[in-house]
Amino acid sequence: MAKDKSTKKEKTAAKVSLPPSGFKVVWREIKKDKVAMGALIIIIAVLLFTFVGSLFLNKSQVTEVNIADAYYSWGEAGHIFGTDDGGRDILQLLMMGGRNSIMIGLSVTLIIEVVGLVIGLISGYFGGTIDNIIMRIVDFIQILPQMPILIVFAATIPNYNAVTLVLMISLFGWTSSTRYYRSFVLSQRDREYVLASKTSGSSNLQIMFREVLPNISSMIIIDVILMVAGNIGIETGLSFIGYGLPTTTPSLGTLIGYANDPVNVTTRPWLWVPATILLLIISLSINYVGRALQRAGDARQREN
Secondary structure, three states: OHHHHHHHHHHHHHHHHOOOOHHHHHHHHHHHOHHHHHHHHHHHHHHHHHHHHHOOOOHHHHOOOOHHHOOOOOOHHHOOOOEOOOOOEHHHHHHHHHHHHHHHHHHHHHHHHHHHHHHHHHHHHHOHHHHHHHHHHHHHHHHOOHHHHHHHHHHHOOOOOHHHHHHHHHHHHHHHHHHHHHHHHHHHOOOHHHHHHHHOOOOHHHHHHHHHHHHOHHHHHHHHHHHHHHHHHHHHHHHHOOOOOOOOOOOHHHHHHHHHOHHHHHHOHHHOHHHHHHHHHHHHHHHHHHHHHHHHHHHHHHHO
8 A cells, every 4th residue: 555655646746747738838828928818819809700700701702893882981882891993892801811811821831830840850850961961951942032032933833823822932931940940959859858768769750759849849839820920921922012812812912912002002091901900910919929939938948
């Protein structure tokens, strides 16, 4: 009985001594910060507005041209945010455009994070020649002028669509994530738990994905959240100058692109102001949540 009790106490002590998971640390830091919690609620509201709201819309009807309803101002003829030059409802375009921009940001982030994480793990874990080769490739890609190359691709690739845009942006974005994860893996690979796993006969893949990866989970969360905002910004910028999504596909960039016309800027603000405000809300909210995540990452590092 005494042995059983001592064993239970040891297990309990071991559980207590283990640092909390990355998700628990992140949630704890967000709850402590009222601004970050408010920003998180706003992000959820935006997601509901764009994704749930767009479920009730028909794309063909939203993008259907009706010249007779062109340029209705705020609240006229039942259009809360007015209409554009084709008589399309701005509120509906905002829902669908916001959804498209966020989906592109999420899709690009998913590809970038998976590629960057895997390559960063390999580079940081093995080091040496493998690390040098990977880092030289990363250096070469990062010195390339990203925006001009994306514009050339958009202008020359046939059958250009949203999938093409996602792949184009991902072509350059993975390098920053690779550097980011490599730096953390380099600090983890000589830790005692890694050396103990090697001694016990675990394979390199097992150590990388079963031992090292969970210990940088909070860093992954931080990078994912902040990367989404950056990728939404890239898509918006390309669409704003006419090299993003096709004009038939609504996005925040195409809506803000109405501001390219001085007449629209001065006399028709309903065309571009709602999309601009929504983009600012998304960017600022993600920024405030990102600050809390960075504090969570620092706390996680201290507890490790």
